[in-house]
Amino acid sequence: MEKNNQNSTESIVINAKKVIQNNQEFYLGIFTIKQILSFTKYTERLIVNYDEENKPIYNDQIQRKVDNSRVEKIVNFLLDDPDAIFPTNLVIAIPNSVIELFEEDENLNAHITLSSKVSSELKKEKGDVYLTIIDGQHRINGIEAAFARLKNEISDLSKIVHSSNNNDLLKKLESKTKLLKNLQNIQLPVTFFIDPTLEFQAMIFSTINRTQKSVPQSLVYSLFGLTSEDSPQKTALQTVLTLNSFDKSPFYNRIKLYGGKYYRNQSPPLTQAGMVKSIIDLISANLTESERDRFRPRQELRKGCNDDLPFRKYYANNKDNYILDILFSFFKAVEEMFVIDEIKIWDLPKHNTTPENILHTTVGYQALISILVDILKEVKNDDERDKISTYKKYLIKAKNLSFADARRYPYTGRSKRVLYFDISLKIWPATDQNDERLSKLTDLLREN
16 A cells, blocks of 8 residues: 655555456455554444535434444453454445546556545544445454554653653553554455445445354344335336346446446446436435435325426335336437437447447436436326337437537536536527526536
């Protein structure tokens, strides 16, 4: 592990080896305890998602508690046993939001540069802990407690030794100082998962601990803030998996599933997490509410149904099939309607997945989702919402847009809004120059 100093901020580079097991990918590295504590630490708080500024959103109802007796045993183990070792892996999640650079060579050696905010937040009393410990909370908490005890003892001894010439106390101080240094340099194996969902983290935790002893499922749900009952998250995930697996779907093999194995230049453009989030956003008002909705019976969600949350009523009324059918029909209409010289613009290149136009990207997908919401505000009849022809009537008006124009639609967040306004103005033309869409689009194009 390396540290880069730039403008007095500290970024961390994690060097690890990719490991593939049953098409699941993770990264394995060896780090000293001191290094590990530079990018993570024990925390009771549970990160459930990130807002638009990539700041953590916490579940206020869930705290990841540890068994204090187990922690104390680890402290005593470290301080009293000169042969203390931890041969089993820590398991840690790295969110995409703090990865500044990811490099991987042909030998599967990965170099992951983390944002400086990872280390800077750890230095704060109540700072954010971005790298979540999936398995190993007790070990880390015990290590931290042992270090704190040692440092307090060293501090107290230093004050006494400074004011006296007691050789016995001096030797004790030297012994404690040496022990602290030795413990800080103990090497531990660490397994990293990149941007795993809470559900995947819970599965990993359960799998690891099931091989050692029986873990009550209720404990797993409690630790990770999940529920065994219905949830918008489960509905969204099932919808995404179905869309990706059905060979007639416009999303067939177009979604990068978590843990999937993909060759270079063959990684699908849309991520499982991104698509799941886009569906949840049409069920729940915001990320905080979506976490609360995890634990609410479906019927309680009927209260918040409105045109901006078109999928909420289907979830609340146990009609998940409408969510699937609407997404299938709308994007099938996109696939069939946007065509140039008999080539479907939506379709990915055959030999690699490098985007060739804005519709191949996440921002293109997000812009189209916004258009779908606008269309659904006009199409109220459920029987019309699951028909491809319904959406073709709208999209045909925008079929002549130059989606491959990289100058107008570079693959950036700004392009999401430019594409949205372009399509919106084609479908619903401005009646006069006071239409705010025109001014917003003009401002966006000036930013380019």
